[in-house]
Structures are given as structure tokens and as C-alpha cells.
Amino acid sequence: MIFDPHIITDHLDEIGSGFMITLATWTSGVVLGIALGMLIAIAQLFGNNLVRAPLRVFIELIRSTPFLVQLFLVYYAGPAFGLSLEPIPAGILSLGIYGSVYFAEIFRTGFESVARGQLEAADCLGITRWQCIMRIQVPQMLVIILPALVNLVTILCKETAVLSIITIPELTMVLTGIGSETFAFVETLLVLCIGYLLLVEACSRLGMFLERRVGRFMNRQAQ
Amino acid sequence: MFDWPLLIQNLPLMLEALLVTLQVTVAALVIGFVIGVVVGSLRLSPIPLLRRLGGGYIFVFRGIPLLVQLLFIYYFLPRIGLPNVSPTVAAIIGLSLAAGAYIAEIMRGGFLAIPEGQLEAAGLLGLSNAQMLVRIRVPQAVRLTLPALVNEMILLIKASSLVSVVGLADLTRTAQNMAASDYLFVQDYLMLAAFYCLINIPLAFCGGLLERRLKGHLA
Numbered sequence: 001m002i003f004d005p006h007i008i009t010d011h012l013d014e015i016g017s018g019f020m021i022t023l024a025t026w027t028s029g030v031v032l033g034i035a036l037g038m039l040i041a042i043a044q045l046f047g048n049n050l051v052r053a054p055l056r057v058f059i060e061l062i063r064s065t066p067f068l069v070q071l072f073l074v075y076y077a078g079p080a081f082g083l084s085l086e087p088i089p090a091g092i093l094s095l096g097i098y099g100s101v102y103f104a105e106i107f108r109t110g111f112e113s114v115a116r117g118q119l120e121a122a123d124c125l126g127i128t129r130w131q132c133i134m135r136i137q138v139p140q141m142l143v144i145i146l147p148a149l150v151n152l153v154t155i156l157c158k159e160t161a162v163l164s165i166i167t168i169p170e171l172t173m174v175l176t177g178i179g180s181e182t183f184a185f186v187e188t189l190l191v192l193c194i195g196y197l198l199l200v201e202a203c204s205r206l207g208m209f210l211e212r213r214v215g216r217f218m219n220r221q222a223q
Numbered sequence: 224m225f226d227w228p229l230l231i232q233n234l235p236l237m238l239e240a241l242l243v244t245l246q247v248t249v250a251a252l253v254i255g256f257v258i259g260v261v262v263g264s265l266r267l268s269p270i271p272l273l274r275r276l277g278g279g280y281i282f283v284f285r286g287i288p289l290l291v292q293l294l295f296i297y298y299f300l301p302r303i304g305l306p307n308v309s310p311t312v313a314a315i316i317g318l319s320l321a322a323g324a325y326i327a328e329i330m331r332g333g334f335l336a337i338p339e340g341q342l343e344a345a346g347l348l349g350l351s352n353a354q355m356l357v358r359i360r361v362p363q364a365v366r367l368t369l370p371a372l373v374n375e376m377i378l379l380i381k382a383s384s385l386v387s388v389v390g391l392a393d394l395t396r397t398a399q400n401m402a403a404s405d406y407l408f409v410q411d412y413l414m415l416a417a418f419y420c421l422i423n424i425p426l427a428f429c430g431g432l433l434e435r436r437l438k439g440h441l442a
Binding site for chain 2: 060061063064065066067068069070072073076077079080081158159160161162164165172176179185186189192193196197200201
């Protein structure tokens with residue numbers, strides 16, 4: 001059993017485009033997830049019971065079903081509800097919805113970690129609720145929730161592999177495709193594993209760098 | 224929208240599949256627990272090489288998507304001379320290896336929470352390292368980390384949906400097969416989602432109860 005590098009070098013173009021699609025679906029899914037998650041967290045904290053109760057149910061349902069099942073529901077059952085999407089948009093939407101409930105939980109703990117007194121002070125100074133969220137709560141909580149955010153972002157990176165099941169030509173789909181064409185499963189799967197390890201490692205390194213940066217800023221503020 | 228007679232007719236098939244999902248998950252949890260205890264202890268070993276070994280295991284198995292791990296085991300093992308593994312075995316190996324990495328981190332936390340004095344006392348009483356692990360450290364660590372372990376069980380049940388790609392007729396695969404034959408995607412996949420909720424929501428509730436009880440003990 002010898003590693004044949006030609007299998008990889010001959011298909012470099014395809015692998016490159018697969019990598020780009022993985023990156024694109026991952027980043028779009030994360031952005032959508034953060035946006036939805038922020039809305040859910042704000043609605044949960046500041047909304048009335050009429051808003052909160054259905055959201056609670058939504059969160060529970062998303063958290064207790066596998067990502068693959070949600071993907072199937074969006075992609076295959078979506079058309080019955082008038083939501084006919086191409087594989088890539090369907091994948092991004094599912095990834096965003098799946099991520100949003102976990103992002104929302106992180107944001108909720110973040111909001112709760114900002115001292116109540118500050119909100120009362122802001123209220124006394126006539127700062128509107130929206131200004132208070134964007135100017136006071138979000139900047140402070142970002143520092144606290146950064147490690148959890150980075151963790152979730154790497155989890156979502158790994159979930160993009162599942163998108164290959166609805167025929168999105170991302171890294172997993174491309175490399176297993178090459179594997180079944182050439183029967184060179186060893187080469188393709190090893191490269192696939194190394195590719196994901198590099199992505200996840202790069203993401204967590206970036207996270208550590210950001211944590212140090214943000215931490216330094218906090219210290220300087222305190223002095 | 225729903226074809227109720229067909230849904231009821233399909234129910235026994237889904238219940239059978241539920242059994243497959245539960246079997247695979249429980250087997251993976253048990254094997255993963257053993258791996259987790261070993262790797263978790265390695266991570267706390269005084270020997271740097273062993274610590275690195277434990278760290279490397281966790282890095283690899285947490286860094287690679289489970290789907291890729293499953294494909295790897297299913298296609299790669301036969302190529303390097305291991306006999307053709309059955310889908311069930313491949314699924315259990317894949318899930319256990321991944322679960323082992325997550326449980327290792329949980330157990331490490333549990334081990335760290337045990338007072339050092341207990342281990343010193345056990346050493347003075349002449350207990351061997353293995354005895355200390357099995358009799359003193361694991362039982363206490365399990366009690367401390369029970370909520371996290373229940374959570375891991377939920378994650379594992381969700382992760383087990385991926386074993387459908389190696390051809391095991393679990394819940395997801397069965398629903399996929401039904402949808403492929405009757406084209407009732409909404410009905411079949413909603414039923415699938417309902418089955419997962421049926422297991423996971425009560426589990427999450429138990430996890431929450433355990434967590435509150437544990438907090439009560441510690442307070």
C-alpha cells in the first residue's frame with residue numbers, strides 16, 4: 001500500500017473548488033446563524049410570552065434533531081411548503097438554522113453576564129433599549145462569549161461535511177467522488193482528514209489570537 | 224398533507240429502526256466511555272509523552288467530521304488488510320472513537336475535581352494505580368459528570384443519524400428508504416424528526432434534573 005500523490009495532483013482543480021465551496025457554505029452558514037441567533041436571543045430576553053413560548057419550542061426541536069434530518073426537511077420537504085431551493089442555498093439555510101439556536105444560547109448567556117446596574121444606569125441616562133443593546137451589552141459580552149463562539153464555529157465547519165449528502169460538491173463530496181472513480185480511497189480520505197484538521201486548527205488558532213487581542217484590550221481598559 | 228393509514232403502517236418499521244439506532248448508540252457510549260477513561264487518564268499522566276498521546280487522540284477525533292471518520296473506517300480498513308467490516312461494526316467503531324474523544328475531555332474534568340488527598344490516602348493503603356482508577360476515581364468522576372454524560376448521549380443519538388451513509392438501517396436510513404418509495408417527503412421526514420425528539424427531549428429533561436440535583440449537593 002503506497003501513497004500515490006498523482007491521484008491528488010491530477011485532481012487539484014476539483015479539490016480546490018471543493019475546498020472553496022466548503023469555505024463558502026461554512027462562512028455563509030455562520031453569518032446567517034449569528035444573525036438569526038442574535039434575533040432569537042434578543043426576542044427571548046426582551047419579547048413577551050407570545051414570542052418566547054414558540055421560540056422555546058423551536059429551539060428544543062432544533063436541538064433535539066440531527067442536522068442531517070433538518071437538511072432533509074429543508075431540501076426534500078421544503079418544496080411542499082413552497083420553498084424550492086438549489087442544494088447550496090438549502091445547505092446554507094439549514095446550517096444557519098441549525099447554528100442559530102446554539103448561537104442564541106451563547107448570546108443569551110452573554111447578555112445575562114452584563115451587570116444589571118449598567119442597564120439601569122443606561123436607562124437613567126435616557127439611552128434607548130436598542131442603543132443599549134448595540135453599544136453597551138454586545139461589545140462587552142463579545143469578550144466573554146468568544147471561546148464558546150469559536151467552539152461553535154468549528155463545530156459548524158465539521159457539519160459542512162454532511163452537506164455532501166444532498167450533493168453539494170464540497171470537499172467531502174469531491175474527494176469521496178475521486179475515491180470511487182479511482183478506487184484510491186486511502187489517498188483521498190487521508191487528504192480529506194488532513195484538510196479538515198487544518199481548517200479546524202486554523203479556526204481555533206484564529207480564535208486564540210482573537211481572545212488574546214480582546215483580552216489585552218480589556219486589561220488596558222481596566223488600568 | 225398526511226397519509227395517516229400509510230404512516231401507521233410504516234410505524235412498526237420505524238420502531239425497528241429506532242431499536243437499531245439505540246443499540247448502536249448505547250454500544251458506542253459504553254465503548255466510548257472506556258476509551259474516554261483511558262484517554263482522559265493519559266491526558267493527566269505525569270509522563271509528557273503519554274499526555275501528548277492523549278492530546279493527539281482528542282485533536283484527531285474531534286477535528287475530523289464524524290461523516291469523514293465513518294467513511295474512512297468503512298473504506299480504509301478493508302484496504303489496509305482488515306477484513307470487510309459489516310456496517311454495524313463500522314458504525315459502532317466510528318461512533319465509539321469519536322465519543323471517546325469527547326468523553327475523555329468530560330472525564331478529565333471529573334478526575335480533576337477529585338481531592339488529591341483521597342489518592343494519597345489510597346496510595347498509603349496500598350492500592351495500585353489501576354485499583355485507584357476503577358474504585359476511586361471513575362465512580363466519583365461519573366457522579367460528578369453525569370449531566371455532561373447525558374448530554375453526550377443526546378449528541379451521540381443525533382450523530383448516529385450519519386451511520387445511514389455506511390448502509391446501516393437506522394432511523395434516518397429507514398425514513399430515507401420510505402421517502403424514496405412513496406415520495407411523501409414531508410410526512411416521512413417529519414416522522415423521522417419526531418422520533419428523534421421523542422428520545423432526546425426526555426433525555427434532555429433528565430439531564431436537567433440531574434444537573435439541578437448535583438448543584439443542590441454541591442451547594
